Each structure stands twice: as structure tokens, then as C-alpha cells.
Amino acid sequence: xxxxxxxxxxxxxxxxxxxxQLPEEFPLAVIDEAEWVAQAPVLPELDRTDLPxxxxxxxxxxxxxxxxxxEERPGGYRVxxxxxxxxxxxxxxxxxxxxxxERGETVYLPDGRVPLHPPVLxxxxxxxxxxxxxxAALWCVDLDSDGRIVGADVTRALVRSRERLDYDYVQAAVDxxxxxxxxxLLAEIGRLRLALERDRGGISLPTPEQEIVPDGDGYRVELxxxxxxxxxxxxxxxxxxxxxxxMMLDAEIGLLRVLxxxxxxxxxxxxxxxxxxxxxxxxxxxxxDVVHGLDPKVPEHAAFLRESTVLLRGAGYVAFNGExxxxxxxxxxxxxxxxxTAPLRRLVDRYATEICLAVAAGEPVPEGIQAxxxxxxxxxxxTGRRAGAAERACVDLVEAFxxxxxxxxxxxxxxxxxxxxxxxxxxxxxGPAVVARCDGERLxxxxxVRVRLTRADPATREVRFSVA
Numbered sequence: 001x002x003x004x005x006x007x008x009x010x011x012x013x014x015x016x017x018x019x020x021q022l023p024e025e026f027p028l029a030v031i032d033e034a035e036w037v038a039q040a041p042v043l044p045e046l047d048r049t050d051l052p053x054x055x056x057x058x059x060x061x062x063x064x065x066x067x068x069x070x071e072e073r074p075g076g077y078r079v080x081x082x083x084x085x086x087x088x089x090x091x092x093x094x095x096x097x098x099x100x101x102e103r104g105e106t107v108y109l110p111d112g113r114v115p116l117h118p119p120v121l122x123x124x125x126x127x128x129x130x131x132x133x134x135x136a137a138l139w140c141v142d143l144d145s146d147g148r149i150v151g152a153d154v155t156r157a158l159v160r161s162r163e164r165l166d167y168d169y170v171q172a173a174v175d176x177x178x179x180x181x182x183x184x185l186l187a188e189i190g191r192l193r194l195a196l197e198r199d200r201g202g203i204s205l206p207t208p209e210q211e212i213v214p215d216g217d218g219y220r221v222e223l224x225x226x227x228x229x230x231x232x233x234x235x236x237x238x239x240x241x242x243x244x245x246x247m248m249l250d251a252e253i254g255l256l257r258v259l260x261x262x263x264x265x266x267x268x269x270x271x272x273x274x275x276x277x278x279x280x281x282x283x284x285x286x287x288x289d290v291v292h293g294l295d296p297k298v299p300e301h302a303a304f305l306r307e308s309t310v311l312l313r314g315a316g317y318v319a320f321n322g323e324x325x326x327x328x329x330x331x332x333x334x335x336x337x338x339x340x341t342a343p344l345r346r347l348v349d350r351y352a353t354e355i356c357l358a359v360a361a362g363e364p365v366p367e368g369i370q371a372x373x374x375x376x377x378x379x380x381x382x383t384g385r386r387a388g389a390a391e392r393a394c395v396d397l398v399e400a401f402x403x404x405x406x407x408x409x410x411x412x413x414x415x416x417x418x419x420x421x422x423x424x425x426x427x428x429x430x431g432p433a434v435v436a437r438c439d440g441e442r443l444x445x446x447x448x449v450r451v452r453l454t455r456a457d458p459a460t461r462e463v464r465f466s467v468a
Contacts, residue, residue: 020386104380107391302416414448
């Protein structure tokens with residue numbers, strides 16, 4: 001019964017918190033410091049509240065990291081990108097900063113968040129909420145008519161967002177031809193940047209993601225594909241991160257997000273998988289060229305996309321103070337890249353932003369930043385792993401709970417992965433949106449199959465099928 005399911009699921013989410021040792025309430029010293037600095041931020045002199053910024057986020061979001069205003073200029077475009085100025089509130093080595101190093105990033109669970117910063121900052125004084133003046137790290141990035149970056153600068157400034165929009169609204173405005181100003185240019189610039197990404201061999205996987213959504217008194221799992229508006233918005237964040245990386249590499253000090261190229265043997269294996277699935281991969285085409293033309297609604301394409309994520313594993317961070325690292329690129333971006341656009345939700349962004357602000361102003365990077373930056377890659381790796389484990393565990397729990405009373409029933413599914421031993425694999429059930437292990441010899445990769453549910457245990461968060 002629904003009235004019974006929700007408390008049991010909540011118990012499961014609480015157990016995940018305990019298993020992964022997710023932080024609980026903020027210590028009193030952190031709360032006290034946050035409440036004090038929220039009343040007395042260090043505000044910049046530059047006032048750019050004249051720029052009509054907007055934010056685009058999921059409905060109900062309060063921790064608003066970015067606001068944008070897009071303009072046309074002679075020969076191209078100008079991107080004004082305001083990023084929440086967390087550094088105006090948090091000093092390196094203070095109580096908030098030390099707690100943030102333990103947390104690393106905000107962890108999202110269906111029944112609530114484990115935030116990086118106290119809500120008085122992340123959902124209040126530091127958030128780029130509409131109608132209020134905020135301090136921001138204000139990026140000004142100039143693009144040519146093809147969308148290429150031709151100049152970039154960043155400085156602290158006062159900004160004021162005019163509207164808080166969501167992706168559905170933006171997509172509808174573009175689709176109906178009613179988008180103007182920033183929304184019209186977002187689609188225009190977004191498409192140009194996607195074309196440039198393809199040209200340089202970058203990769204944006206079109207794979208739908210499993211998402212936990214409320215369902216009455218409980219939850220269910222849906223497969224959700226990104227809207228074009230989300231992809232365009234992501235491209236603005238990406239170009240800002242690329243501008244930041246270029247700035248830090250030129251200054252020979254910084255924090256980069258890196259991903260090494262996939263090993264040759266893995267690429268060769270995926271070429272064989274493409275041939276087996278009937279996915280065209282010409283000899284002179286890159287992996288990025290291949291995935292840009294795939295439709296995840298096609299079973300063979302969905303299987304290839306699932307299999308090929310192995311080529312994008314191994315992302316991390318690298319800090320440097322002096323000669324730049326040999327491996328400075330992010331293979332999926334196909335360019336150097338840095339995380340600077342989500343400081344309310346990710347620790348490293350605040351530090352990388354402070355480095356860029358100092359470099360752009362022609363000033364030395366503060367000693368407090370230099371002292372800790374070398375530790376950040378390990379901090380982010382450990383806390384990122386924990387956040388990913390929490391997300392996977394929650395999906396597994398909801399899948400098992402939704403199916404708990406259907407053991408023995410059969411379902412339509414598609415085989416999206418096959419184990420090396422040939423005796424099992426992974427299937428994606430068409431309804432409900434479950435991805436789970438399946439037992440059976442010689443599973444036909446990329447083909448539709450009928451499967452029987454053999455196990456759905458919320459206690460162990462395990463779901464298992466067999467070929468029917």
C-alpha cells in the first residue's frame with residue numbers, strides 16, 4: 001500500500017546515508033559562521049545590476065549557481081555569465097571551508113539533500129535568486145560568429161537576476177518561436193557550440209538517465225532524456241569552463257578537470273561491438289563522430305551507448321603551480337576544461353574561481369588558495385565517489401521496491417550489456433524503467449528479449465532477471 005511504502009523507502013534512504021557515512025547536520029560553529037557572514041558579505045565595487053540576467057534551473061531549485069545574459073556584438077556574441085560568489089562569504093581555513101572539504105559536493109537523495117554549504121548561504125545569501133542584488137564572479141566571454149571564444153575576462157561584480165526560469169519554459173519558448181533576447185540567443189549559441197564540439201571531437205552522450213521521481217506517497221524510476229534547452233545551457237557552462245582552463249594554463253597555476261584518452265585496446269573493443277550491433281563506425285571517424293549520430297530509442301544504439309561509457313572513465317582533477325601538466329585535456333570536452341560554474345554545490349569550483357579572479361586582475365593567487373589546492377584532487381575524488389555511490393544505491397533501492405511484489409512476472413526488455421563469460425548481462429526493461437542484471441547464456445546484445453523477474457529485494461537493493 002502507498003501509505004506503507006513511503007516510510008519503508010525513507011528507512012532505506014536513511015540506511016544509505018549511514019552506510020556511506022554522509023554528513024549529517026552542520027556543526028554549530030559552521031552554522032554560526034554562516035549566519036554571521038550571510039549578514040556581512042564582502043561586496044565588490046563594480047555594479048552590473050543593469051544587465052538583465054536570468055537563471056535556468058529545475059523547478060523549485062533554490063541553490064542557483066549561475067545566471068546569464070547573452071548579447072549580439074559586431075562579428076559575434078557576448079556571453080555574460082554570473083557565478084555565485086561563494087568566496088565573498090567563505091574564507092580558506094574557516095569553519096565553513098573546513099566543513100566543505102569534508103563534504104566535497106552536495107549529495108542529492110530523493111528525500112532531501114546533503115548540502116555542501118549551510119542553506120542560509122546556498123539557498124539564501126549566496127544564491128542568485130531573482131530580484132535581489134548579489135555578489136558574483138562575472139565572466140565576460142566574447143565569441144565570433146561561429147561561436148568560437150575570442151576573448152574572456154572575469155571580475156567580481158554586483159548582479160541582479162530578473163527571472164527564474166525552468167527548462168520546460170525555455171524549450172517551449174524556443175519551439176513556439178516566442179523566444180527573444182537571451183533565450184533566442186541561447187538556442188543560437190548552443191547550436192553553434194555543439195557544432196564546434198563535434199568538430200573538435202568532443203562528446204555529449206545522448207543517453208537517457210534514470211531519474212527518481214515522486215509517485216503518490218512513494219517514488220518511481222523514469223528514463224529521462226535531456227531537453228535541447230538543457231544541452232544549450234550546458235554548453236554555456238562548458239565554454240566558461242574552457243575559458244577558465246585557458247586562463248589558468250596561460251598563468252601556469254590552476255585546477256583542471258581532466259580525462260585521459262581511452263586506451264587503444266578499449267577503442268578497438270568498442271569498434272568490434274559497433275560492428276556486432278550494426279552501428280556504423282568508419283575507419284576515419286572518432287568515437288565522438290559516432291555517438292553524435294545515434295538515437296538511444298533504437299535498441300542497438302542504446303546498447304552501444306551503454307557499452308561505450310567505458311571510453312569515458314577515469315576523469316579526475318589535477319592541480320598545478322608552475323609547469324602545466326602533460327595531460328591537461330578532458331577527452332570528452334576535447335579541450336582543457338575547469339569546473340568553475342557550480343561553487344554552491346561543488347568545492348573545487350570556488351577555489352578554481354578564486355584562481356581565475358586573481359589571474360584576471362594581474363594579482364598573485366592568495367597563499368591560502370595555493371596552500372590547499374594540491375589537496376583538492378584527492379578530496380574531490382573521494383567525495384565524488386561517495387556521491388555517485390549514493391545516487392546508484394537510491395536508484396537500486398527504488399527499483400527493488402517498485403518490483404518487490406512482481407517476482408515471477410515477465411517483462412519486455414532490451415539487452416544493453418553482456419558479461420565476458422557470456423552467461424549473464426544487463427537488460428533495460430521498457431516498463432517500469434529498470435536496468436538490472438539478467439541471467440542467461442548467449443544474451444543477444446542490442447536485441448529485444450522477454451525476461452522473468454527472479455529477485456527484487458529492497459533490503460539488499462538487488463533486482464535480478466532471467467531469460468523467460
